[in-house]
Amino acid sequence: SGLILLKMLSEYVDISKCLPSLSFEVVQRVVEILKHFNTRTCQLVLGAGAMQVSGLKSITSKHLALASQIISFVHSLIPDIRRVLFLKIPEARKHLLMSELDRVTQDYKVHRDEIHTKLVQIMRERLLANLRKLPQIVESWNGPDDNDSQPSLFAKAVTKEVTYLHRILSQILLEVDLQAIFRQVVQIFHSHITEAFSKLEVSSPQAKNRLCRDVQHILVCIRKLPAQNFSSEPVRNYGLLDEFLAEKFGTKVDE
Structure with missing residues (x-):
């Protein structure tokens, strides 16, 4: 057409x-x-x-x-x-x-x-849908038999979906449009995931390790998204989730 x-x-x-x-x-x-x-x-x-x-x-x-x-x-x-x-x-x-x-x-x-807003909205809705499943996933973390060394299903799902969106859009849109969209997506990830993780009841050492692993896994994904000038920090796409990781676990995810 x-x-x-x-x-x-x-x-x-x-x-x-x-x-x-x-x-x-x-x-x-x-x-x-x-x-x-x-x-x-x-x-x-x-x-x-x-x-x-x-x-x-x-x-x-x-x-x-x-x-x-x-x-x-x-x-x-x-x-x-x-x-x-x-x-x-x-x-x-x-x-x-x-x-x-x-x-x-x-x-x-x-x-x-409006189209770009809709794309951001789709990603936000997918994130919220995954966040609703998070409490049930976390329940298993405090069990004595939880020795899984992989990121949780939640962390895998949200990173898979945002990576898929990035792959699709990067084949079609101009870089300037990608940047505009993913600046908003990165902001949503930082704010929503940090808020959800902050409310979790994790007491056992293995549960804390699982949470730390999830945060790191998600941040590695966030680092790869095209959100130039998202933060004034030297670390790419630095945000609330980084601060949560540093405060809660005393560690960080670099570039």
């Missing part, structure tokens, strides 16, 4: 060049096309309309990322489209069209930001 839109826009640019007298009408049509594409994309992806239209079982993070990609691409084209199409527009008629195009540009930016 993005390629079809690009072809249509290219044809309108050609019309504007060949028939300058139609430039005003061409810009109006381009504005309408851009509006429709943005609205329809929003309905299909954020509004989950594609589930009815094409029979998708769900709207995945990959679908959201692809929608963000095309919306960002079109958004980046609008200044060039404006520059070319406005060459033949009389000054007296430019103001109205410029304000219309400005609104469309803003709509695309808002749409892209």
